[in-house]
Amino acid sequence: MDQQDERIIRIAELEIDPAHLAEYRTLLAEEIEASIAKEPGVVMLHAVAERERPEQVRILEVYADRQAYEAHIRTPHFLKYKEGTAYMIKALRLIDVDPIAVNAKVYP
Amino acid sequence: MDQQDERIIRIAELEIDPAHLAEYRTLLAEEIEASIAKEPGVVMLHAVAERERPEQVRILEVYADRQAYEAHIRTPHFLKYKEGTAYMIKALRLIDVDPIAVNAKVYP
Numbered sequence: 001m002d003q004q005d006e007r008i009i010r011i012a013e014l015e016i017d018p019a020h021l022a023e024y025r026t027l028l029a030e031e032i033e034a035s036i037a038k039e040p041g042v043v044m045l046h047a048v049a050e051r052e053r054p055e056q057v058r059i060l061e062v063y064a065d066r067q068a069y070e071a072h073i074r075t076p077h078f079l080k081y082k083e084g085t086a087y088m089i090k091a092l093r094l095i096d097v098d099p100i101a102v103n104a105k106v107y108p
Numbered sequence: 109m110d111q112q113d114e115r116i117i118r119i120a121e122l123e124i125d126p127a128h129l130a131e132y133r134t135l136l137a138e139e140i141e142a143s144i145a146k147e148p149g150v151v152m153l154h155a156v157a158e159r160e161r162p163e164q165v166r167i168l169e170v171y172a173d174r175q176a177y178e179a180h181i182r183t184p185h186f187l188k189y190k191e192g193t194a195y196m197i198k199a200l201r202l203i204d205v206d207p208i209a210v211n212a213k214v215y216p
Contacts, residue, residue, distance in 0.1 A: 009156055011166060025208050032209040046154070046168055048117055048205035057208065058119060060154060060168050097156035100133050100165065101140040 007043065008069045009102060012059040013093040020088035021055060028057070031081035039075065041068020044102075055090075062102060115151065116177045117210060120167040121201040128196035129163060136165070139189035147183065149176020152210075163198075170210060 016024045028047055035042040044062040049055075063069040072078055124132045136155055143150040152170040157163075171177040180186055 011156065011158075029209045032211075036211060044154075046152075046210045047208035048119065048168070048210060049208055050119075051204040051206055054206070058205070060156075096159040097166070098159055098162070100155035100157055101137045102154045102156060103140075103144060 005099065006065040007099070007102075008061075008063040008066060009097050009099055010061045011095045011097055012057075012061060013091075013095065014057040014059070014089055015091040016055045016057055017088050017090055018055050024057075024085055024088045025049070027081055027085050028059075031077050034077035035072060035075070038077070039068070039072055041065065042072055113207065114173040115207070115210075116169075116171040116174060117205050117207055118169045119203045119205055120165075120169060121199075121203065122165040122167070122197055123199040124163045124165055125196050125198055126163050132165075132193055132196045133157070135189055135193050136167075139185050142185035143180060143183070146185070147176070147180055149173065150180055 032045045032047060035045055041064040042062075043064055044060060046060040047057060048059075049057050063072060073082075140153040140155060143153055149172040150170075151172055152168060154168040155165060156167075157165050171180060181190075
C-alpha cells in the first residue's frame with residue numbers, strides 16, 4: 001500500500017493555557033467538525049488531550065495532498081479557529097511524520 | 109456526540125533501536141492490518157514515525173471499550189508483534205488521553 005502516497009501527515013503538539021482549556025476544546029472541536037464535513041481533502045483530524053496533563057493536546061492531521069492542506073489553512077473555519085485561539089496557545093510544535101500504518105477501519 | 113463514550117483512547121510513544129527500524133515497521137504494520145481486519149473492537153490504530161527522528165514512533169490507538177482492548181492484547185497477531193519486537197524497543201510510554209474530536213471521515 002501507500003504507492004504514490006501524497007498525503008501530508010503531521011502531529012501537532014500544543015500546550016494550552018489552563019485558564020482557557022474548555023473554550024479551546026470547543027473551538028478546536030468545531031473547527032475539526034467543519035473541516036471533516038466540508039473539505040474532501042481533509043482525511044483525518046484526531047484531537048486528544050492527555051488525561052493527566054489535559055493542557056497537553058495532540059492532533060494527528062492527515063491531508064490528501066499539499067493542495068488540500070494549502071486550501072484548508074485558508075478556509076473560514078480554520079481562520080476562525082486560528083485567530084480565536086491564538087492567545088490560548090502557550091506552545092505549538094508541528095512535527096512532520098511518515099506513515100507506518102494510517103488506515104481507519106472501513107465499515108461495510 | 110460522545111454520549112456514553114466508552115472508548116479507550118491512548119497514544120503510545122516508542123523509541124526504536126535504529127538498527128532494527130525497518131523490521132520493526134514491517135512487524136507493526138502487519139499487526140495493525142490484522143487488528144483492523146479481524147477485530148471489530150479495534151476502531152483505529154494509526155502509526156507514524158517522525159520524519160527527522162524516524163526512531164520516534166507514535167501510535168494513536170482507539171478501542172471500542174475496555175473489553176475490546178483486553179481481547180486485543182490476547183490475539184495471536186498482537187502477541188506475535190509484542191514478542192517479536194520486544195528487543196527492538198528502547199523506550200515505551202503509554203499515555204491515556206481523552207478525545208476532543210476523534211472522528212475519521214465517513215465516506216458515503
